[in-house]
Amino acid sequence: MKIRRIAGFAASVAVGALVLTACSDSPSDTESSSSSSDGASSGIVSAWGSEPQNPLIPTNTSEVGGGKILDLIYAGLVYYDADGAAHNEVAESIETEDAQNYTVTLKADQTFTNGDPVTAQSFVDAWNYGALLSNAQLGSYFFDDIEGFSYDVDSPLTGLVVVDDTTFTVKLLQPESDWPLRLGYSAFYPLPAVAFEDIAAFGENPIGNGSYKLAEEGSWEHNVGISLIPNPDYTGDRVAQNGGVDIKFYETLDGAYNDLLADQLDVLDSIPDSAYSTFQDELGDRAVNQPAAIFQSFTIPQGLAHFSGDEGKLRRQAISKAINREEITDAIFQGTRTPASDFTSPVIDGWSDAIEGSEVLAFDEEGAQDLWAQADAISPWEGTFTIGYNSDGGHQAWVDAVTNSIKNTLGIEAQGNPIPTFADFRTQVTGRTIAGAFRTGWQFDYPSLYNGLAPLYVTGAGSNDGDYSSPEFDALLKEGAAAKSVEDANALFEQAEEILFQDLPAIPLWYANVTGGSSTLVDNVEFGWNSVPLLYQVTKD
Template identity: 35%
Template structure:
């Protein structure tokens, strides 16, 4: 999920069946003391959120906090990646197009206000209304009436209806089987009336319906404190009594605090420390595979990259395993396609040209007349310099490329270049699953005319297969369609899959390391952490 836009429908600078793979760098019970009787207080690293309004939160710094403050219509089982009840106890559909959700009757916001079907009707309409400029509005684009509301031709979503106090009906413009999973996403969390009346004030101390409630206000650039909500209507209360999200401008300072025990959990350790984690933390560190996917895209509107053999050769000339070992201390997983390894549709042989084959690559590149000079683009300030330089060196060594220039800039400026089709060479981007559906690993960034499709890739058969997977009522049929769509991507190679990122998590002695879990989005499950006295 880039950190200020990990959850976007735009590409990031970073979503059902198998459990997320855990690669432990250390083990043991951690902690060493008895569990705190009331759950204790845990402190965890965070960066400064862009905002704390669910409909507007598109980056991990805010979304991590909102995850604790709210519960959506649905949730996610982080072992099976299936949709599970949230505020909605059950749901049904006959055609994947009209869905009925039956809400529990005991849900309230932290201020005591009741949550009903109308709560979600009001929230969804407010989020999509262009006057409110919510960045997550585009996630609603499959709901009937979305475009009319965006265009100002309607005042509310035609496809969202409160049948009665506890029955919500959602009608889509086309069949979409991942809807229950998508509704677990941050942008669909329910909002109380006070959020609509004064949004700016509201997000300084959001009133949610989740396992935790605000303890005071958001102290910008310092901390956001939460306390367990004892009247939570869900099945499980959070384990820590209090959560302190400590905001750091400097990850190095956070690392030092984690070393000294002043910070209990740090989940965004920079790569320069990965080789010394065992020395610095002993057993109190683990590594988790995630859906965070890094790739090099091709500007297909540039003539030099319109020959698929040029694209295939550039892919086969990269030794992914060597780069992962030397630069990422073995943490990342080489990509053999675009579907993350934890998804049931994942195949380790989906990509025929993702393996390192320098001789075959050189032959293809010469025959296709690949460019002797090229420019490699990446966003600055995120630690991409070392590996992009390694890729450039391998292209020069294995393909005879004479020179590689680098263009890097701040992410906002970087996306502006993409939006105006001013990229002239391979470019670095990433993607992370906002919800665990294979559809989300492909549709937003490769289907025709999607706003995040920065390669310009367009293939009618690919688009048809994505639609087929989305509308399938049978999971096996959906999986087959998605895999066939991935086959087309890997045949046409509008991008070079590089790796799926693993993230180390370090903890203090106060945290039982067996309770530490990072999910597919790179979120530590803070509510499950066990701390000692």
């Protein structure tokens, strides 16, 4: 993918000029359709998805199943194109003179699908809701750089000030030159006033301002799918080029892939491991296998027995060295994964494969055994090491391979812990009820090394599922965020990764390509820098 660099800040900067850093069965399936007068098709596109963990509230959605839907039904201040470049969407401009105080001006005459106007208040109210401690939103972390944010008590974002219907200002706690780049992420979407009357009910039938809207109330059928139709009032760049999108939730990836081959599913963005060796031949030019900003790992919770203190560091290093990543990626993933050498992604500008401490990711049988023995001298190991995963996501093969590698190298019992659905799995993870370690991964929200580190490992961050905490790491992330250039920031982020290699809050495994494909019934299928298909531009006649 193209490598782009962030433009330097002048006296004032509009986001439209910014350039991001990125190398980031329904009956309708068989209905015929004809093209509309504006060149768009009217066929309904079916796409693979997964049951969202929570009601569809932007600030409480931190997984890809819900995120895929939110990105279709909401429009943010900016959006990212296929290459990761930022474009204004609802924003007319985002300006600053000091990278700490921003003025956001909205385009006029923007509306939600219930007819209410999208105003500055729509953003300020949504962000304040997401930031309040008592609302327990998974995405609250994304607002902690705005003046007034608190992790300890309910505190409004005093740094947000509504000037008029189309203008609001933002004051950050410190200068952050890449702050506008973050605003395409779903946590920053606006909400209509009706959302706050009953937020849970609203999340079941959300009202957005994006390219699509729910086909009707109740269109989200849990564990089955959700039906969306074009929003005729949307005026941005991502106008729907089809008659709607049906996102279908499958129990297995194999079932989804078989439907794709049979033209019963139009777009699939995750090929099952059983088809890695055949899908490119079977799909031909409809197959997709391209780099994407996806990092995969498994997390060992900080409070798990035998994995804290000096003993924990030794065991984490031993387990990392006991995994033969190269053998697993070759045997199982058939060229669709690359063994990890850091905690981010080679797709992101600033990535390095030579960070101090990264040698812990190399398979080293004797080294792993020695580290494990040192840990046993502190406290003898007992029990079975497990890795939890969702059975509906096609993860069993690699989990079995990783646990077998650990078992054979260290001479301990190790096995997978399958959980039936992604929603159940994530509920156990976020509720801290899951037993043992568990699979984790990160699909970048915006193309920046910071986004691959801060949400996952900063103390109290919304996706810090292992409850890792390091004041030294936090300080380096904060300093990097305030750096005057991308190069200076990335140097500090690299230092922060050195700390992660000492502590191993997660065990890096590999970087993922996006592997997917499309049916013979659709055209204009493109996958973005972060692996998500750009469903609004898919045509079906």
